[in-house]
Amino acid sequence: MKDFEDKWHEATEVARQVEPAPIPEPPHGFAGRIVARAKEFEQSMPGWFIAFERFLFRFAGGVALAVVIAGGLQLSDYLAPPSLVPTVEHTVVERFLLL
Amino acid sequence: MADEVPFDMAACLARVRQGDDGASRDLVEELWPLVIKIIRSHLPRRMGEEDLAQEIFLKVFSRMDQYREREGKPFPHWVSRVAVTTCLDALRAEKRRPEWRFADLGGEEAHWLEYMTAAQSDESPTDGLAARELMTKLLQTLSPDDRLVINLLDVEQRSVQEIADLTGWGASKVKVKAFRARKKLRNAAEQMNAEGKL
Known part of the structure; x- marks a missing residue:
């Protein structure tokens, strides 16, 4: 017995046999309009802006990577067992309290 | 020439x-x-x-x-x-997304829908144009991603790798999406057919 999927494939097979509508020629002046608009767009974005945009993307990527690494280090510090040796901050605070 | x-x-x-x-x-x-x-x-x-x-x-x-x-x-x-x-x-x-109802279908489209959702396998319809129209309507009920994947995979017969290249999705994502989309397609077809029987 055929299930839905088999019948769906059968329908797509039958539908594929229908001649597709012919592809019309591009409208008159279409290519010229595209080229003019593409140039207009290119001129509206100066070269320095494109270079700056690329730099910005790389910089953002670098910052994201640094954040991930710092987060990882922070997490490993947090998960590590507490040290028995008092940290520098503790000794400084203790000495301050003794004064 | x-x-x-x-x-x-x-x-x-x-x-x-x-x-x-x-x-x-x-x-x-x-x-x-x-x-x-x-x-x-x-x-x-x-x-x-x-x-x-x-x-x-x-x-x-x-x-x-x-x-x-x-x-x-x-x-x-x-x-x-x-x-x-x-x-x-x-x-x-x-x-x-459009909400197609059974009443929106032409005679041959309804025939295809009944055939696709029937438990018994009757003689299959042969009207290609009606099959195409029904497929378009059923696909329009899916989400854009699901519609795209089914269109490329089943209608245009592209390979999973080709679809992965075209969409930027991984091959396994394409397969999972296609599997889920076909399930939704089946539900949409069954729901539409059930409406026609009310």
């Missing part, structure tokens, strides 16, 4: 990069059938073919420097990817 000279894509691209307007126009005319074919398979309801084609070509020209010949992908393939993702964005931008 004179033999047609094959289009030299590499030479044309080199001239486009040098700022040759004539070469840019030739490129648009050469790629027009490919772009229109893709648009027709995924066209959002409220958008004209020409508007979408214009958006695709403008993206192609503005991102031309992102295309790398040495990666081995032919330029039309890269353009197809731009076209497919632009269509997907346009589909996602549609606020509402």
Whole structure:
């Protein structure tokens, strides 16, 4: 017995046999309009802006990577067992309290 | 009759990069059938073919420097990817999906729907045009991503790898999406057919 999927494939097979509508020629002046608009767009974005945009993307990527690494280090510090040796901050605070 | 000279894509691209307007126009005319074919398979309801084609070509020209010949992908393939993702964005931008009812179907479309959802296998209908119309209506009930994957996989018979290349999704994501989309398609068909029997 055929299930839905088999019948769906059968329908797509039958539908594929229908001649597709012919592809019309591009409208008159279409290519010229595209080229003019593409140039207009290119001129509206100066070269320095494109270079700056690329730099910005790389910089953002670098910052994201640094954040991930710092987060990882922070997490490993947090998960590590507490040290028995008092940290520098503790000794400084203790000495301050003794004064 | 004179033999047609094959289009030299590499030479044309080199001239486009040098700022040759004539070469840019030739490129648009050469790629027009490919772009229109893709648009027709995924066209959002409220958008004209020409508007979408214009958006695709403008993206192609503005991102031309992102295309790398040495990666081995032919330029039309890269353009197809731009076209497919632009269509997907346009589909996602549609606020509402159409709600087709059994009453909206033509006689032969209803015949196909009954055949597809019936437990017993009757003799299959043969009207290709009706099959295509019904498929379009059922696909329109799916989300843009699901619709795209089924269209490419089942209707256009593209391979999973091709779809992965076109959409930028991984092969396993394509397979999972297709599996889920077919399930939703089946539910949509059964729901529509059940309405007809009320």
